[in-house]
Amino acid sequence: xxxxxxxxxxxxxxxxxxxxxxxxxxxxxxxxxxxxxxxxxxxxxxxxxxxxxxxxxxxxxxxxxxxxxxxxxxxxxxxxxxxxxxxxxxxxxxxxxxxxxxxxxxxxxxxxxxxxxxxxxxxxxxxxxxxxxxxxxxxxxxxxxxxxxxxxxxxxxxxxxxxxxxxxxxxxxxxxxxxxxxxxxxxxxxxxxxxxxxxxxxxxxxxxxxxxxxxxxxxxxxxxxxxxxxxxxxxxxxxxxxxxxxxxxxxxxxxxxxxxxxxxxxxxxxxxxxxxxxxxxxxxxxxxxxxxxxxxxxxxxxxxxxxxxxxxxxxxxxxxxxxxxxxxxxxxxxxxxxxxxxxxxxxxxxxxxxxxxxxxxxxxxxxxxxxxxxxxxxxxxxxxxxxxxxxxxxxxxxxxxxxxxxxxxxxxxxxxxxxxxxxxxxxxxxxxxxxxxxxxxxxxxxxxxxxxxxxxxxxxxxxxxxxxxxxxxxxxxxxxxxxxxxxxxxxxxxxxxxxxxxxxxxxxxxxxxxxxxxxxxxxxxxxxxxxxxxxxxxxxxxxxxxxxxxxxxxxxxxxxxxxxxxxxxxxxxxxxxxxxxxxxxxxxxxxxxxxxxxxxxxxxxxxxxxxxxxxxxxxxxxxxxxxxxxxxxxxxxxxxxxxxxxxxxxxxxxxxxxxxxxxxxxxxxxxxxxxxxxxxxxxxxxxxxxxxxxxxxxxxxxxxxxxxxxxxxxxxxxxxxxxxxxxxxxxxxxxxxxxxxxxxxxxxxxxxxxxxxxxxxxxxxxxxxxxxxxxxxxxxxxxxxxxxxxxxxxxxxxxxxxxxxxxxxxxxxxxxxxxxxxxxxxxxxxxxxxxxxxxxxxxxxx
Numbered sequence: 001x002x003x004x005x006x007x008x009x010x011x012x013x014x015x016x017x018x019x020x021x022x023x024x025x026x027x028x029x030x031x032x033x034x035x036x037x038x039x040x041x042x043x044x045x046x047x048x049x050x051x052x053x054x055x056x057x058x059x060x061x062x063x064x065x066x067x068x069x070x071x072x073x074x075x076x077x078x079x080x081x082x083x084x085x086x087x088x089x090x091x092x093x094x095x096x097x098x099x100x101x102x103x104x105x106x107x108x109x110x111x112x113x114x115x116x117x118x119x120x121x122x123x124x125x126x127x128x129x130x131x132x133x134x135x136x137x138x139x140x141x142x143x144x145x146x147x148x149x150x151x152x153x154x155x156x157x158x159x160x161x162x163x164x165x166x167x168x169x170x171x172x173x174x175x176x177x178x179x180x181x182x183x184x185x186x187x188x189x190x191x192x193x194x195x196x197x198x199x200x201x202x203x204x205x206x207x208x209x210x211x212x213x214x215x216x217x218x219x220x221x222x223x224x225x226x227x228x229x230x231x232x233x234x235x236x237x238x239x240x241x242x243x244x245x246x247x248x249x250x251x252x253x254x255x256x257x258x259x260x261x262x263x264x265x266x267x268x269x270x271x272x273x274x275x276x277x278x279x280x281x282x283x284x285x286x287x288x289x290x291x292x293x294x295x296x297x298x299x300x301x302x303x304x305x306x307x308x309x310x311x312x313x314x315x316x317x318x319x320x321x322x323x324x325x326x327x328x329x330x331x332x333x334x335x336x337x338x339x340x341x342x343x344x345x346x347x348x349x350x351x352x353x354x355x356x357x358x359x360x361x362x363x364x365x366x367x368x369x370x371x372x373x374x375x376x377x378x379x380x381x382x383x384x385x386x387x388x389x390x391x392x393x394x395x396x397x398x399x400x401x402x403x404x405x406x407x408x409x410x411x412x413x414x415x416x417x418x419x420x421x422x423x424x425x426x427x428x429x430x431x432x433x434x435x436x437x438x439x440x441x442x443x444x445x446x447x448x449x450x451x452x453x454x455x456x457x458x459x460x461x462x463x464x465x466x467x468x469x470x471x472x473x474x475x476x477x478x479x480x481x482x483x484x485x486x487x488x489x490x491x492x493x494x495x496x497x498x499x500x501x502x503x504x505x506x507x508x509x510x511x512x513x514x515x516x517x518x519x520x521x522x523x524x525x526x527x528x529x530x531x532x533x534x535x536x537x538x539x540x541x542x543x544x545x546x547x548x549x550x551x552x553x554x555x556x557x558x559x560x561x562x563x564x565x566x567x568x569x570x571x572x573x574x575x576x577x578x579x580x581x582x583x584x585x586x587x588x589x590x591x592x593x594x595x596x597x598x599x600x601x602x603x604x605x606x607x608x609x610x611x612x613x614x615x616x617x618x619x620x621x622x623x624x625x626x627x628x629x630x631x632x633x634x635x636x637x638x639x640x641x642x643x644x645x646x647x648x649x650x651x652x653x654x655x656x657x658x659x660x661x662x663x664x665x666x667x668x669x670x671x672x673x674x675x676x677x678x679x680x681x682x683x684x685x686x687x688x689x690x691x692x693x694x695x696x697x698x699x700x701x702x703x704x705x706x707x708x709x710x711x712x713x714x715x716x717x718x719x720x721x722x723x724x725x726x727x728x729x730x731x732x733x734x735x736x737x738x739x740x741x742x743x744x745x746x747x748x749x750x751x752x753x754x755x756x757x758x759x760x761x762x763x764x765x766x767x768x769x770x771x772x773x774x775x776x777x778x779x780x781x782x783x784x785x786x787x788x789x790x791x792x793x794x795x796x797x798x799x800x801x802x803x804x805x806x807x808x809x810x811x812x813x814x815x816x817x818x819x820x821x822x823x824x825x826x827x828x829x830x831x832x833x834x835x836x837x838x839x840x841x842x843x844x845x846x
Contacts (some may be wrong), residue, residue, distance in 0.1 A: 050065050057294055061263070062261060062293070062300075063259075071179065073605050084239075086204050088233045098152065099151035115838070125164070126154050131147050161220045188253070204229055205226045217545075237788045271444075291596055299433060306747075308349060313423060313750060319388065320386060321387065322387075323355075334366060338370045351412050351414070353367050355410060373419060387708075390757065413724070427750065428461075428751065430748050431444070431745065431770060432746055433581055436613075445458065457748065463569055466763070467528075469575075474700065477537075482537075485818070492529070508528050543564075575735070576744055582694070583740065607655060692792050703719055713775075714766060726763045731758075732759075733749075734765075738769070745775060794818055798814060
């Protein structure tokens with residue numbers, strides 16, 4: 001007995017000593033590791049990496065940038081089925097433990113003892129959250145102990161709901177998806193609240209190993225994991241047998257879904273991305289910033305369609321260049337062709353297709369969806385004349401085999417439910433639309449398709465504007481003594497200029513000459529020789545001074561007479577900025593794209609303050625100060641909307657009543673609050689063109705449309721639009737720059753490598769249709785604005801032959817506008833000559 005008692009006593013004291021040593025060891029380990037643990041409170045302020053998102057002014061998503069796709073949800077937004085699936089798979093005792101599951105740890109320890117290796121960590125959701133926020137995934141005991149300590153601290157400081165919310169937004173679900181909302185979007189293309197039970201089980205299953213249990217990478221393994229989770233939910237009583245049977249027998253339809261964009265505007269998205277990076281650096285990709293642009297979705301969609309259709313129309317009238325490739329005879333299994341088609345990109349809505357059979361006047365084609373359809377004779381086959389060169393096409397086809405063959409890789413374009421044969425254009429085009437009141441970009445398209453070429457021609461392509469530059473020359477003339485009735489000789493001229501490398505003999509299109517021509521007529525007929533004589537009369541310095549006021553850089557412009565014909569290369573955006581001054585009545589605004597930027601909490605961190613037209617502000621202040629100084633003048637009281645209504649009138653077609661002006665889709669008088677909550681008006685756009693000159697040149701530019709080279713735009717049936725065509729030698733570049741008081745728009749069409757457009761391709765035939773199609777939408781809900789005649793402007797009757805004031809009763813007299821001090825004298829020869837017979841208007845060459 002004494003021996004047995006002594007043995008038990010020894011065991012007891014050994015146990016006490018061992019326990020004490022363990023406690024001392026654990027306490028020492030705690031004292032060693034605890035100071036090194038991060039504060040759990042930081043979880044409340046954690047910045048989840050959220051991508052940069054770009055929106056239109058009406059909040060349509062147009063771009064998303066960042067390695068991690070994430071859209072955080074609050075606990076209240078977490079679907080109940082997701083929570084039950086998560087807890088069933090990862091932590092069934094979540095609401096019962098304080099961060100650590102003893103049962104789970106014992107299970108992990110037993111596996112370690114049996115196998116000699118760590119099989120599972122026994123981690124709770126809280127421990128996984130601690131690991132992913134603060135620790136590594138290295139399977140070592142020190143990390144596990146830190147994980148336990150952090151989990152206990154987290155449970156002590158955060159509620160269960162806060163833990164679930166953080167976990168659901170933090171965890172990685174594969175394929176750049178962080179958080180359940182991003183996972184729902186990427187795998188199923190839906191929001192979290194739209195998923196069904198079997199889909200939640202699949203997403204939760206990815207957590208175990210995102211690369212191994214990913215349905216896109218290993219569907220079979222992912223299905224096994226999904227069905228196990230559904231079984232756990234049944235076992236734990238979260239679902240009944242019937243629900244389980246339905247879910248487990250439902251096939252999975254997961255596939256990769258990119259960012260769900262609501263508006264196609266990749267050139268805009270890229271510009272906004274660059275501005276965000278310039279302002280915030282790489283933080284912009286992860287901080288969840290939202291960039292709101294000035295682009296309006298309706299206008300942008302119209303611009304995109306106008307450019308695509310304008311290019312395809314131009315391209316098709318020059319002939320069909322044949323298939324993109326020849327794939328030979330169809331395989332027995334067409335799925336191989338379907339897969340190959342699926343790998344091709346649809347540029348500008350031109351879908352790839354391959355010809356599988358050819359009949360007399362039709363062809364059977366296969367789409368990348370696996371669908372076959374018949375391409376009829378009137379669906380592009382009958383008009384597909386072979387391209388020879390820019391000036392010649394082959395004969396009209398007689399049968400479908402004259403156009404296509406079996407195995408031809410072709411492109412189809414869908415319009416009004418029908419597919420038509422087309423091809424990817426080799427030419428390019430650009431369009432930019434600005435609000436003339438403050439320079440806000442309402443639309444911008446930099447080419448046929450961003451994915452074909454990300455070169456933004458609206459901002460980066462410097463091309464000679466040709467005759468679309470002439471209005472700036474004529475404006476300088478009006479400022480220097482010319483009137484719309486001034487006669488200038490339209491006759492041959494030879495210019496000796498060293499900078500032009502010898503004698504220069506400019507011509508008009510067609511080689512015709514009109515002789516003495518009124519300035520107004522010369523502009524709407526686009527007479528090159530008149531423009532040159534005007535510039536020679538006023539002098540290069542006078543023109544450069546005016547161009548500087550329009551925002552151009554005089555030091556970069558050529559100092560020779562070729563400038564009169566638009567010889568200096570400019571971008572469409574630069575042209576639009578200049579034409580905005582014609583559109584708003586003489587004020588210089590600066591184009592801008594980003595209206596505001598918000599942080600992830602929706603708080604503004606940047607707000608645009610553009611130069612804004614203010615017609616009732618102190619005119620002397622606007623004329624004398626430069627824009628930089630005007631920005632600092634923040635205490636000027638802005639005018640009320642009622643005060644500015646007298647500056648414009650709008651005509652209601654229904655009752656011919658005059659209504660006050662309605663601003664263009666944006667607050668012209670934007671108000672901001674500074675730190676002292678003082679109201680700060682936007683900086684005032686300076687007046688750079690006096691009211692009289694602005695009024696006169698506007699009337700002349702409206703004549704370009706009503707009777708000149710832009711007359712195709714009369715289809716819009718508006719009297720408040722003006723503009724100018726432009727074509728360069730070759731012809732190589734085609735332009736139309738035009739405006740209404742609501743919006744200024746510039747369209748350009750040409751080849752990137754300055755190839756010739758072809759005979760008969762002018763600004764009025766190639767670029768103007770793009771402008772018209774866009775403006776038809778942009779102005780569809782805008783009433784006509786009648787520009788008020790300013791003080792100092794008078795209307796008198798003149799003799800159109802000599803520009804002199806007509807005698808009373810002259811039957812051939814026409815009306816013209818002048819500054820009061822520039823009214824011409826009466827014709828000393830009486831009533832003047834007879835009116836000339838109307839001549840056919842030529843398209844301009846330059």
